Amino acid sequence: MKFLLVEDNPDLAAAVCVRLQLDGHTIDHAGTISDAIAFSEIGDYDLILLDIMLPDGDGRSFLKQHRDQKRDTPVIVLTARSQVSDRISMLDLGADDYVTKPFDHEELQARCRAVLRRKAGAAQTVLQLADVTFNPVAGHVTVCGKAVSLRNRELRLLELLFNAPGQIFPKQKLVDRLFSYDEDVSANAIEVYIARLRKHLEGSALKITTLRGLGYRLDHG
Amino acid sequence: MKFLLVEDNPDLAAAVCVRLQLDGHTIDHAGTISDAIAFSEIGDYDLILLDIMLPDGDGRSFLKQHRDQKRDTPVIVLTARSQVSDRISMLDLGADDYVTKPFDHEELQARCRAVLRRKAGAAQTVLQLADVTFNPVAGHVTVCGKAVSLRNRELRLLELLFNAPGQIFPKQKLVDRLFSYDEDVSANAIEVYIARLRKHLEGSALKITTLRGLGYRLDHG
DNA sequence: AAGAACCTGTCACAGACCTGTCACGCGATG
DNA sequence: CATCGCGTGACAGGTCTGTGACAGGTTCTT
Structure with missing residues (x-):
C-alpha cells in the first residue's frame, strides 16, 4: 500500500514512516500543506495520514481541497487530544477516521487497516x-x-x-x-x-x- | 528472550537484571548511549529497556537512531514520574510503551510480556x-x-x-x-x-x- | 452582560470485595 | 514417635469501587 504522511514534526514523521515501512508499506512524507497538495496530485495514494496543525495552515484546508477535487482517497486525521472537539468539522470535511496523539503504533496500524477495509467495502465508519x-x-x-x-x-x-x-x-x-x-x-x-x-x-x-x-x-x- | 537494558544507575540496573534473569531471560546491560548503540548493532535483541536520562545524552537520540536503522525491536522506555511530559515524545519517536519509575518488577514484567506478545502477533493471545x-x-x-x-x-x-x-x-x-x-x-x-x-x-x-x-x-x- | 444549561472532576462515604494470617489437622519424613 | 511441611476454613482489616452531591468552568441564550 502507498501512503502519504502529512506531518511537520520531523521526529514523529520519521518514526511513523519507519514503522509503516516495516509493515510493508510505501510512504511519502510531506511536511507542509503545499507539499502535501503537490504530492497528492501526483502520487496515487491508498491512504493519507494528515496532521491538523501544520506550519503553513490548517490541515482542514488540505482536506477540503482534497475533497473538492472529488478524490476519494481515505484520510485519517492525526490530532492532539485538545483538538478532539473538532470532530464534527472533520467529519463534515470528509475525514474517515482520526487518531489522537500520542498514539501507539499498533493503534495507528489498526486504524489504517480498518479504514482500508472499509474503503474496499465502501461502508461508513x-x-x-x-x-x-x-x-x-x-x-x-x-x-x-x-x-x-x-x-x-x-x-x-x-x-x-x-x-x-x-x-x-x-x-x-x-x-x-x-x-x-x-x-x-x-x-x-x-x-x-x-x-x-x-x-x-x-x-x-x-x-x-x-x-x-x-x-x-x-x-x- | 534476549533483552538489552540501557540504564546508568548501577543499583537499579543490577536489580532489574537479576529479576529478569530469574524470569529466564538473557540480559545485556549498557550504561551509556554509545554502549547501547554498540550492543544493539551486534546483539539481536527481542526487547530493549531504555532509560531516558543517560550520562552521555538523552535516550531519545538512541531511540531516534534505532528507528532510523529501521530496526523494529520493541522498546520500553523507563521514565521518572516527573518526566511525564517526555512520555509523549517517546511514543512519538516510536517507543512501544513506557514504565514510570519507581516501578514494581511485576509491572515491568507485565509490560514486557504485553509488548512481546503484541510483536508476536495477536494470534497467540x-x-x-x-x-x-x-x-x-x-x-x-x-x-x-x-x-x-x-x-x-x-x-x-x-x-x-x-x-x-x-x-x-x-x-x-x-x-x-x-x-x-x-x-x-x-x-x-x-x-x-x-x-x-x-x-x-x-x-x-x-x-x-x-x-x-x-x-x-x-x-x- | 446576565443568566441558564451544561460539563467536569473532586469529595466523602458506604459497601463490596480481596487478602494475608492464624490455628489446627494431616500425612510425610526420618 | 517427634518434626516438619502443607492444606484449609474462618476471619478481620484493608483496599478498591460505586455514587450522589457539589462547586467551578464553559458555552449558549436572551
Whole structure:
C-alpha cells in the first residue's frame, strides 16, 4: 500500500514512516500543506495520514481541497487530544477516521487497516458491538437502536474500550489516554466516567466489567 | 528472550537484571548511549529497556537512531514520574510503551510480556493447556469450556505457572514474583493461593502438584 | 452582560470485595 | 514417635469501587 504522511514534526514523521515501512508499506512524507497538495496530485495514494496543525495552515484546508477535487482517497486525521472537539468539522470535511496523539503504533496500524477495509467495502465508519453502534468520527452512539448522546469524555472513554473489546484497561492507562499529561486527575475520575457510561449502556448487551485491581473491560454478553 | 537494558544507575540496573534473569531471560546491560548503540548493532535483541536520562545524552537520540536503522525491536522506555511530559515524545519517536519509575518488577514484567506478545502477533493471545484456556490480555480463563473468574493474584499466579508448565516453582520464587519487595508476606500465602487456584481448576485435567520441600508444578494429566 | 444549561472532576462515604494470617489437622519424613 | 511441611476454613482489616452531591468552568441564550 502507498501512503502519504502529512506531518511537520520531523521526529514523529520519521518514526511513523519507519514503522509503516516495516509493515510493508510505501510512504511519502510531506511536511507542509503545499507539499502535501503537490504530492497528492501526483502520487496515487491508498491512504493519507494528515496532521491538523501544520506550519503553513490548517490541515482542514488540505482536506477540503482534497475533497473538492472529488478524490476519494481515505484520510485519517492525526490530532492532539485538545483538538478532539473538532470532530464534527472533520467529519463534515470528509475525514474517515482520526487518531489522537500520542498514539501507539499498533493503534495507528489498526486504524489504517480498518479504514482500508472499509474503503474496499465502501461502508461508513460505524462500529458495532452487540446492540450498540458507535460512529467515532461523528460522535454518534445508539443503544438498542436508540440514539444516545454522550458527552465528550464519555465518548472518548467509550471509544477506547470499543477499540479493544474484551481487553483489560488498567485504570492508569485510561487516565493516560483520556487526559493530557499536564492535567493530573485522580483515578476516581475514571470510576465516575465508567459509572456514567454504564448508565448510558443500560439495557444493552454491552457491559463494562470491573476487574478489581486490574482494570475495566468491555464485554458483550 | 534476549533483552538489552540501557540504564546508568548501577543499583537499579543490577536489580532489574537479576529479576529478569530469574524470569529466564538473557540480559545485556549498557550504561551509556554509545554502549547501547554498540550492543544493539551486534546483539539481536527481542526487547530493549531504555532509560531516558543517560550520562552521555538523552535516550531519545538512541531511540531516534534505532528507528532510523529501521530496526523494529520493541522498546520500553523507563521514565521518572516527573518526566511525564517526555512520555509523549517517546511514543512519538516510536517507543512501544513506557514504565514510570519507581516501578514494581511485576509491572515491568507485565509490560514486557504485553509488548512481546503484541510483536508476536495477536494470534497467540489465548493460551491453552489441556482443557484450560487462558487469555492474559482479557484476564479470561475457562475450565472445561466454562468461564471461571479469577481475582488479581490468582490470575497472576496462574499466569506464572501457565508460562512454564512442568517446571518446578519453589515457593520462595513464587513469593518473589507475586509480591513486591516491600510487602513481606509469609510463605503460607502461597499455599493459600495454590489452594484457591486448585479449587478453580477442579474438574480439569490440569493439576498443581506439590513437591514437598521443593515447590509446585503445573501438570496436565 | 446576565443568566441558564451544561460539563467536569473532586469529595466523602458506604459497601463490596480481596487478602494475608492464624490455628489446627494431616500425612510425610526420618 | 517427634518434626516438619502443607492444606484449609474462618476471619478481620484493608483496599478498591460505586455514587450522589457539589462547586467551578464553559458555552449558549436572551
